[in-house]
Amino acid sequence: MKPIKELNPQFLESKENKENLIQYLLGVADNYLILGQRLGELCGHGPNLEPDIAITNISLDLLGQVRSYYQYISQLKGNRTTEDDIAFLRKEREYKNVLLVELPNTDFAYVIARQYFFDVYNLMFLNALQQSADETLRALAFKGIKEASYHERFSGDWLKRLGDGTQESHNKMQQAVNDLWIYTEELFYKTPADQAMIRVGVAPDMDVHKDSYFNKLKDQLTIATLGVPDVPYFQKGGKQGIHSEHMGRILAEMQYMQRTYPGAKW
Amino acid sequence: MKDISDFILNIIESVMDPEIPVLNVIDLGVIRDVDVVDKHVTIKLTPTYSGCPAMDVIGDDLERAFAAHGYTTQVELIMSPPWTTDWITDRGRRALEEYGIAAPLNETADKDALLNNKKLVKCTNCGSKNTNLVSQFGSTACKAMFQCDDCKEPFDYFKCLK
Numbered sequence: 001m002k003p004i005k006e007l008n009p010q011f012l013e014s015k016e017n018k019e020n021l022i023q024y025l026l027g028v029a030d031n032y033l034i035l036g037q038r039l040g041e042l043c044g045h046g047p048n049l050e051p052d053i054a055i056t057n058i059s060l061d062l063l064g065q066v067r068s069y070y071q072y073i074s075q076l077k078g079n080r081t082t083e084d085d086i087a088f089l090r091k092e093r094e095y096k097n098v099l100l101v102e103l104p105n106t107d108f109a110y111v112i113a114r115q116y117f118f119d120v121y122n123l124m125f126l127n128a129l130q131q132s133a134d135e136t137l138r139a140l141a142f143k144g145i146k147e148a149s150y151h152e153r154f155s156g157d158w159l160k161r162l163g164d165g166t167q168e169s170h171n172k173m174q175q176a177v178n179d180l181w182i183y184t185e186e187l188f189y190k191t192p193a194d195q196a197m198i199r200v201g202v203a204p205d206m207d208v209h210k211d212s213y214f215n216k217l218k219d220q221l222t223i224a225t226l227g228v229p230d231v232p233y234f235q236k237g238g239k240q241g242i243h244s245e246h247m248g249r250i251l252a253e254m255q256y257m258q259r260t261y262p263g264a265k266w
Numbered sequence: 267m268k269d270i271s272d273f274i275l276n277i278i279e280s281v282m283d284p285e286i287p288v289l290n291v292i293d294l295g296v297i298r299d300v301d302v303v304d305k306h307v308t309i310k311l312t313p314t315y316s317g318c319p320a321m322d323v324i325g326d327d328l329e330r331a332f333a334a335h336g337y338t339t340q341v342e343l344i345m346s347p348p349w350t351t352d353w354i355t356d357r358g359r360r361a362l363e364e365y366g367i368a369a370p371l372n373e374t375a376d377k378d379a380l381l382n383n384k385k386l387v388k389c390t391n392c393g394s395k396n397t398n399l400v401s402q403f404g405s406t407a408c409k410a411m412f413q414c415d416d417c418k419e420p421f422d423y424f425k426c427l428k
Contacts, residue, residue, distance in 0.1 A: 049401075050400065050401035050403070050411070053401060053403050053404065053405070054401060054402065054403035057403040057404075057407050058403075060315075060317035060318075060319075060407055061315060061316055061317050061407060062317070063317050064313075064315060064316030064317020064318065065316045065317070067316070067317075068316065068345065135346075136345075138346070139345040139346030139348070140345065142346065142347070142348055143316060143345055143346075143348040144316065146348065146427055146428070147315065147316060147407075150402065150403075150425075153380070153381075153402065154402055154403070
């Protein structure tokens with residue numbers, strides 16, 4: 001697809017632009033890292049073999065995608081920053097993922113609700129990102145969308161299977177949907193860096209897709225015989241670096257090896 | 267890809283996908299360009315799935331294969347255009363089938379097969395199309411699991427990626 005806008009060739013010569021781009025990229029990429037880590041926890045713990053393999057496959061895709069983004073960031077940062085530094089050596093407040101992806105795997109219904117809420121957004125996002133003014137991002141979007149559509153098919157199928165399944169699975173699915181719904185809107189939250197990148201055409205303005213996102217969720221929940229939560233407010237914070245109590249625990253586990261044995265390699 | 271000598275091509279073709287050891291990297295369709303200057307080879311490679319650990323191994327194996335002939339190697343990853351299963355060669359598709367992995371169908375048929383709407387994937391054991399999807403995800407990122415309802419053989423299907 002063709003970019004909506006052409007990027008000024010001198011764009012990256014401005015320090016401010018570069019920093020905004022890095023912050024924007026972190027806001028995108030950290031979602032993949034943290035969700036990938038969360039899903040990875042389920043390796044060997046899935047409810048049965050097939051979903052176990054599926055979830056770890058999805059985790060692998062996300063971790064693979066995040067590497068490309070971090071490689072791009074490390075290239076922008078220079079100073080021999082590596083993708084591992086970015087993944088493993090930041091402090092909690094420097095991670096810019098949304099709260100949704102850091103929430104625990106409470107039970108399989110939560111895993112599916114979290115995944116579906118994210119996948120639907122991610123597909124719309126990657127679709128729009130294919131028209132980014134940034135060539136690297138266009139390529140990553142084009143690549144990522146193929147994998148993301150498999151993810152959405154998986155989580156969407158399970159949403160319906162559990163919602164429209166037994167009374168027990170229905171109740172659990174409804175509970176998960178109710179609890180996670182307040183975290184959906186943060187996906188559309190824009191930081192000042194995001195806004196700057198939207199202005200130059202690097203980032204898509206996801207506000208345009210907000211209605212279709214929520215309409216899609218509502219439609220699919222209805223098909224799954226689930227009720228659509230009606231909440232007066234939404235929770236946010238992660239994109240600004242203000243995380244839930246769960247984040248510290250994820251980082252403790254994820255960063256343990258690099259912090260104990262700095263520079264450790266396979 | 268530029269014209270390369272049979273000698274260089276043979277070295278490249280000696281490198282197999284570590285997960286599917288009957289498929290060499292040319293047949294897998296991941297080699298975009300090869301440039302040989304004196305005893306140095308630059309290879310441009312397109313990754314299949316983003317997180318596929320086979321990519322790192324393929325890079326190392328290429329280096330090792332060329333080192334055995336006194337060449338140094340540099341492998342560069344090319345992200346765009348992204349890899350598609352259409353780049354698997356006909357020889358590669360036959361190798362997959364013989365190995366017991368059903369080769370990817372076209373995009374529309376693939377969708378129908380993976381949604382379990384239509385029986386389109388051919389059993390690699392008995393050839394019957396009376397097969398069923400067991401899981402959209404399989405032993406590696408690129409495969410789905412199927413089972414034949416006639417001979418009962420479980421087998422992998424290489425998913426269409428386009």
